Structure formats: C-alpha cells, structure tokens
Amino acid sequence: MREESPADPPTAFVPGHVTGFFSPCPDDDPERAGSRGAGVTLTDGVRVTVRAAESSADPTLTLDGDSLSMPPVETVLEGLGVADRARVVAESDLPLGTGFGVSGAMALGTALAANARFDCERSANDLVTLAHRAEVEAGTGLGDVVAQARGGVPIRLAPGAPGHGRLDGVATTRRIEYISFGDLSTADVLAGDTAPLVEAGDAALDSLRERPTLSELVAASRQFSRRVGLRTDRVHETVEAVTAAGGEASMVMLGETVFALDRGLSDAGYDASACRTCAAGAHLAD
C-alpha cells in the first residue's frame, strides 16, 4: 500500500507565499483575525514529514537539519493531541523570516502530515483553522496559512480561517523571480500605527478587485509599499531597477525581499531565484 496511500511517514508540501499588500485585521478571536490583501504562492516551498518519536532524545522539530523551536508548530501538535509523540522534519527551499511564509508552511504542513500519521481524522478546514490560529497567536503571520491552503494567486477578501475568511484569486500561472537581502520584523511593523497600512491596503485591494490580473497585483503592491514607507534602500533600488528595465516587481510583505514577474530581476542584472506560481494548495505528497 506504500505507493497508493500517503507516503509513510507522511510528507506534506506547502507552497511558499509572498504578500504584495495587506490590511491587518486584528480580532480577539484568532479564527476571525487575519488580513485582507493579495500575494502569490510559489512552487518553491516547504516539505514537512511527521513520524512517531523513537526516543525522548529526538528533537521535536528540525528544519534543514537544525533543531529549533517554533511555537506555531508546537501549538498545532498540541491541538491534535500528539505533541508527546510526534517528530517533525522539515526541508525548505526558502529562507525563514524574510517574507516567504515559511512559518505558516511549517504550521500547516505539520497539521496535514500529523493528521495523516496519527489518524486524527480532522477535515481539511479543521487543519487549516488549527494552523491559522497557531500563527495568529504566535504573531508570526496573519494571512499566509489560508493563502497557502488555496494555492494559485490568492486574494484575501475577508480575514480569518475557513468559515470566516473569504478568498478569491487571479486566474493565471506565471514564472516568478525573487531575491532576499534580509529579514524585517512583522511584530515591529504591527506594533506601530497600523491605520496607514489599512488605508493603503484597502486601496490596493479595490484596484485589484477592479482588475484582477498579476500586472495589477504587482502595480498595486508597488504603490502600497511606497505609501506605507516600509521599503529599505536596497529594496527601493532593486524595484526601481527592475521597473527601469521594463519589468514588474514589488517588495515582499514582510521581508527585505523583492519579487518580480517573469525574468524581471534577471533582466535587471540581479542573481535571482526563480520558480512559478503554484497551482496546488498545501497537500500530502503521494
């Protein structure tokens, strides 16, 4: 049966996700909290395998071979009642903390793989909700999990987990390039005055709903990042260089990271990574 059911131990693939613009939507209920906004899921992502502990000396979580602690992953395992038994091994194509949704991917991938490994019998929506709550409670993300569960080019119309949030999407596929110069703290940005974010984010969402194309998503994101003043010098210079070369690029929320359509970064002379928009949302690997 090994090749017919999920692999044993089960592995989940979760696409990376870069947000172009967003409006934070806090709520006392973490299932209703989240963000409006839009972004792009990536064929570069995170593979998360969950197996049963062989000894108590096993680290609970490793990412690319290094043992670490990630509160959202631990919260998900506790929510499934398997925190004492599960060992999580993750491999990422993308760096942590630079705006690619790696933390959300770890939480969601852990939920999918642990559910399969320990026969928890939770529905897909329940697992997405568990991971979304854990991310919001940890303060590590506001909208990556629901976007990563959908795949494609998600538009977050209303915040929150399944049953609360509402999603749409840009119906396309495209080559995406990206380059990262470092991290920015999501917590620091959200601790400041968020009214300008909401105003600029909602204006960007209105533009995209009016014209739901990838070019409009990038243009609205560029305007958003200019208005909210989060661009570092390196990000500003890079986005302008891509634009000057005739390409389309914007800043990733939140990282010192730039994403571009097609060969936008390469054509402007940058040594960028390349992947595509990811047709499939988070799923168990065959």
Next chain:
Amino acid sequence: MREESPADPPTAFVPGHVTGFFSPCPDDDPERAGSRGAGVTLTDGVRVTVRAAESSADPTLTLDGDSLSMPPVETVLEGLGVADRARVVAESDLPLGTGFGVSGAMALGTALAANARFDCERSANDLVTLAHRAEVEAGTGLGDVVAQARGGVPIRLAPGAPGHGRLDGVATTRRIEYISFGDLSTADVLAGDTAPLVEAGDAALDSLRERPTLSELVAASRQFSRRVGLRTDRVHETVEAVTAAGGEASMVMLGETVFALDRGLSDAGYDASACRTCAAGAHLAD
C-alpha cells in the same frame, strides 16, 4: 515569454470528479442552486485549449477531435463576450455522460482558458461562478464545477457558486480505480421524487463530517447508493465483488460507473483504469 506566462493558446487542466453521494438543492437562482455531498477529484481529467477563430467554418468546440455542441460551454463563452471569436479544443481522459464531471470540466476549462486568451480580466471566483451557472442552467450538473475548482477530496457543505456554497475536504491523497459500464441520465433521476435523495444524502454527509476520511466517504456512498435504489445490476455486482475481495468501492453519481480505493477493482479481477486524487484544482497549464 512563451514559457513564462500561460501557454499561448492557453490550456486549462480540469480534474475529473466522481460524486459518491449527494442531496440536490434546487433554487431559482442558479448561483445558489447546487448540491450538498462529497466525492473525489481525479488526476485523469480534461485539457481545454481556447484560441481565436481563424475562419467561420471552424467548429466552435471539438472534444477528442469530434465537433459537438455543449450548451454550458456556449453559455460560458457568451458570458465572457467571446462566443463569436473563440474556438475550444478539448481532450479528455474520461468518457462523457458517465459521472466523471466531463461536462463541468469543459465549462470550467473553457472559462479559465478563454479568460486568459482574450484578457477578460475576470477573477477566479467569477469564472467558477460562470461555469457553475452554465452547468445548472443546462441541467448537466449540480456540484462538479465547485468541486473541480477546489481539487482534492471535496466535501460540499452548502450548495452554490463561490460566495454562496461552502466547501471542506478530506485531507488525503490516494490511488483511485474506476470502471464504467455506461451512462445514466442525471435529468431523469432529478425529475423523479428527490426527497429520498435528500434524506439519504444528508445522512451520508453527517457520517462523513463526523469522520472525514476516505474510507468513511466510500462507506457512506455505498449506503447512500443502496438506500436510493440507483444501482444497476452490473454496478451492484461490481461493488459487492470489490467488498468481498476486501476492498472499498461504491457507485459513481450519476453513471453506470464504479470507483474504488487503491487496487480495489484490480484485486477483484476487473480491468479498471487507475489514477490518483488530484491535489490541484482546475488551473491554467504552464
């Protein structure tokens, strides 16, 4: 740019979809009409390419090389305002009219590919809504389109297009086998007394929500098909043979067709087709 943007002319892939059980939910508004129920999307599906007409002698639609008329496809093209210009070329892994959602796949694939070809700038939800409406109005399907847009193993909690319907899913991947003996008329079944369908369908949905696994989906579907009396002799015999061999199978709604998990049909001696659950919902091919 050919390899970076959607292929030109654009091609959409739409997974096949077999429904295991359902409750029809008619409504005067075709966006609210549909069904509750559950099923499985398939890596076997339909590829739909849309190009501009070269001459008025071009057939509007071909399926596997044969020219034919399909009202839902024509309605979708009219909804996008391109009925006079679009030519649709479809290739299917699955037979038409036997419960695999080929008609829904044609409508949804046409919406995705025509939107890309003619820069219609519709959102993903708008395109799914257009295809769902067209299917409901033509009487060819009640829930395939929204399930095919989602992918995976969709549970239809509430009927209707995006914004009205609600979906969940079984979080798994699996090998699926199927065998078809012929067609059954959806219209004939829905023209009869549908109260027993609703009663049996809602009981099956309650069981699956209680325990959202593929085994439960197949068991609930088997009980549904027995209760509603739609099994033909050949279907009944096949499902019983798979069960006797230790496998899990049920009837496809609506076709004289049986689907099974893993190698259920092969192990019972049938010459079945095989594929897998499809992680991705309907999407443009790269």
